[in-house]
Amino acid sequence: MDCAELSRVLDSIIEGILSPERVAHSRRVAELSALLCAREGLDPERGRVAGLAHDLCKELPKKTQAALGVSYKGAEPGSVLMADKVVHGPAAAVLMARDYALADEDVLEAIAVHTVGKPGMSDLATILYCADKLEPGRERLDSAHRERCLSLPLREMLLAVVEGVVEWMRVQGKAVAPETLILYSTLVREADPL
Numbered sequence: 001m002d003c004a005e006l007s008r009v010l011d012s013i014i015e016g017i018l019s020p021e022r023v024a025h026s027r028r029v030a031e032l033s034a035l036l037c038a039r040e041g042l043d044p045e046r047g048r049v050a051g052l053a054h055d056l057c058k059e060l061p062k063k064t065q066a067a068l069g070v071s072y073k074g075a076e077p078g079s080v081l082m083a084d085k086v087v088h089g090p091a092a093a094v095l096m097a098r099d100y101a102l103a104d105e106d107v108l109e110a111i112a113v114h115t116v117g118k119p120g121m122s123d124l125a126t127i128l129y130c131a132d133k134l135e136p137g138r139e140r141l142d143s144a145h146r147e148r149c150l151s152l153p154l155r156e157m158l159l160a161v162v163e164g165v166v167e168w169m170r171v172q173g174k175a176v177a178p179e180t181l182i183l184y185s186t187l188v189r190e191a192d193p194l
Contacts (some may be wrong), residue, residue, distance in 0.1 A: 003045035010052040018059055025137055026055050032131040040123055040154055049102070050110040050128045057091035064185075065091040072112055082166060086115045086177065116179040117162065119186040126154055130161045140168065159187040 001009070005168045007030070014023050030051025037047035057065050072090035075081035081090045094114040096102040110125040116131045134146050149160045162184045169176045 001101070003043060003049050003104075006044055006102065007048040007052055009100070010049065010056075013050060014056070017056065022055055022058060024174070025030060025135065026052050027055060028135040028137050029131045030129070032135050033128050036127040036150075036154075037124070040127065042124060044128070046104065046107055047127055047131075050107050050114075050124060051131060052127060053092050053096050053102075053107075054114045054132060055092070057095060058088040058092050060088070060091070068092075068094045075112070081112065081116070081179075083177070084103060089114050092172070113179075116177040117172060117183045118179055119157075119183050123154060126158050130154075130157055133161050133165060155190070159184075159191055162187060 011030075014026055017061065018026065028129050030048045033047030033051035034044035035047075037044045055175050058066060060068075062084055066082060068091035069082060069087040069089075070077065071094045071164070072081065074086070075090040081087065092114045095110040097108060102108060106122045106124040108124055110128040113121055113125055114128045114132050118124075121129070130149070134141065134149055136146070138146075143172060145160075145164060149157050149164070152160060162180065166184050
């Protein structure tokens with residue numbers, strides 16, 4: 001099944017799987033991912049599939065998420081990808097490969113790492129990560145910051161988004177995932193190599 005058909009299938013099934021709020025979020029992320037893909041010269045339907053699928057397992061029981069997620073490469077027990085708030089990404093990637101025969105490694109990676117990111121992730125993974133954090137339904141997101149981020153070239157956008165995530169987590173008194181901190185450090189070094 002091609003990505004256009006798969007996105008239609010996903011759009012039709014998510015209402016039976018996710019809460020109305022999560023369905024709306026997933027559709028907004030899918031739309032923004034598709035727009036960013038088009039801007040970057042990538043197939044928008046791949047971005048739409050990634051956006052629709054990224055939270056597909058978010059509302060499943062944690063044990064089910066973990067049972068699925070552990071099959072994803074790089075999500076072995078103890079890894080950051082197996083943390084309770086993160087495991088839905090690898091779980092959704094495994095579900096998409098298993099139940100929908102999705103074999104596009106970039107789409108699977110994007111789905112798996114959309115919560116914490118990672119250094120060296122593909123452009124599609126970068127787009128999904130940013131779209132998930134910048135979609136217009138994010139109440140905590142300042143619209144000026146959102147628009148500024150969206151106006152930047154892709155790598156600069158990623159740095160601005162990760163910087164915003166790190167700052168917001170610190171202000172909230174929450175721990176930042178180690179993988180996100182590594183991504184942030186890597187992006188800062190790349191932006192200012194001296």
